[in-house]
Amino acid sequence: MTNIPEHMDLSDNPKQGPLPLYCGMYEIISTPLHFHEHVELSLVIEGSGTEIVNGKAHRLSPGVASFMLPNHLHGIQCDAGHPILKYCCTFDINILLNTSYDSEWCSLLYKIGSQFPSFVELSSEETKWMSDIFHKLLLESNPTLPSPGRNSIICAMVLEALLRFIRAVSNVQSAETLQEPAIKQPxxxxxxxxxxxxxxxxxxxxxxxxxxxxxxxxxxxxxxxxxxxxxxxxxxxxxxxxxxxxxxxxxxxxxxxxxxxxxxxxxxxxxxxxxxxxxxxxxxxxxx
Known part of the structure; x- marks a missing residue:
């Protein structure tokens, strides 16, 4: 029997500032199958394991970035003795949908999990670039530090990280060849x-x-x-x-x-x- 997925929302996490956005670095042994209304972008720094997204499993290792759209079912199981350390940013996608360039990437965004896989193994250069964005995002989102324009800078960094993920995943020639077979449950x-x-x-x-x-x-x-x-x-x-x-x-x-x-x-x-x-x-x- 499959465990009934848990519902999670933004209020489950400590928020940084007024934006509906949460960013942190987390050590994970396992997370139950769950879903939420916000989107989630993550990057593995250390460890290894398996992530399941909408019934499809893929391996996690340093340099693997994952992205979940609202209500995508997902969970993680780490390999024994190899807990996963990852950056994770969850946010309301609406904070980014306010520019004249939305159509350039939104059509690709909503293909993730269907035409495109929900994960991508980044190159060493891409991994460093993405890691640097997450690191700066953590520093900028510290609500205790006075910083004019913080919200705009945070949104710009989140958008850059998301666009780099979309660019990497859309360059994959065949999404099916990267994904392991779907879990055999109809x-x-x-x-x-x-x-x-x-x-x-x-x-x-x-x-x-x-x-x-x-x-x-x-x-x-x-x-x-x-x-x-x-x-x-x-x-x-x-x-x-x-x-x-x-x-x-x-x-x-x-x-x-x-x-x-x-x-x-x-x-x-x-x-x-x-x-x-x-x-x-x-x-x-x-x-x-």
Missing amino acids: IWPILHYLHIHYTDKVSLESLSEHFDVSVSYVSRLFKQYMGTSFLSYLHQLRIESAVNLLTSTHMSIIDIAAESGFESVRTFSRVFQNLKKVTPSEYRNTQH
């Missing part, structure tokens, strides 16, 4: 699709039509691999998304229900209270 394509479209009108019927399989087959996959029903899994995704909106925005409960994929606020409130044991309003109040 649930992965469905989970990947669901984590992207969970706020849409998605159902067992629409999934079966999209993947050209029977409704009973999709239902059985969720029971077999996730240990829960499709509807329960969908509700979990939507409620975790709602929790993030409740704690990070001033949106109304009605708007949050709709934004999270629920067709009625009544259903949203019932499911929320069933999973969180409090109403949405009560939950929001406890966070302030």
Whole structure:
């Protein structure tokens, strides 16, 4: 049975300054399968192991950079005795989407994880360049140091790191030759699709039509691999998304229900209270 992925959000980490951005150097032995609404860019400095992104595994070693779009399922397992030390930056992609040059790279950005792999092994020169960016980013994002223009400089450095990753990964001639075979679990394509479209009108019927399989087959996959029903899994995704909106925005409960994929606020409130044991309003109040 596959462990149900954990939902994580930006508020789980200490923030540097007013930007929705977190950057640090971390030692990792393992991280559970998880997903979040922000994007993540990382660079391995030491150690080795395996990273799984949307059901596909690749090796991690010094110089390997990885990038995850929102709601991509990912986790890490280090090799015994070789914990991974890596730079990691997580941020709201919207902080970069405010220039006239967005279209130049956005079309490539959203191909990562599909047409392009979610990782790339950088050359020694590229690794040093990326490492230097992360190091400067850590220094600049120290909120205790007064620095006019800090936010603009941080955004510029993050954009440079991201563009260098996109350049490196888009230069790979064949993404498939770099990736190890997908984990042999038929649930992965469905989970990947669901984590992207969970706020849409998605159902067992629409999934079966999209993947050209029977409704009973999709239902059985969720029971077999996730240990829960499709509807329960969908509700979990939507409620975790709602929790993030409740704690990070001033949106109304009605708007949050709709934004999270629920067709009625009544259903949203019932499911929320069933999973969180409090109403949405009560939950929001406890966070302030």
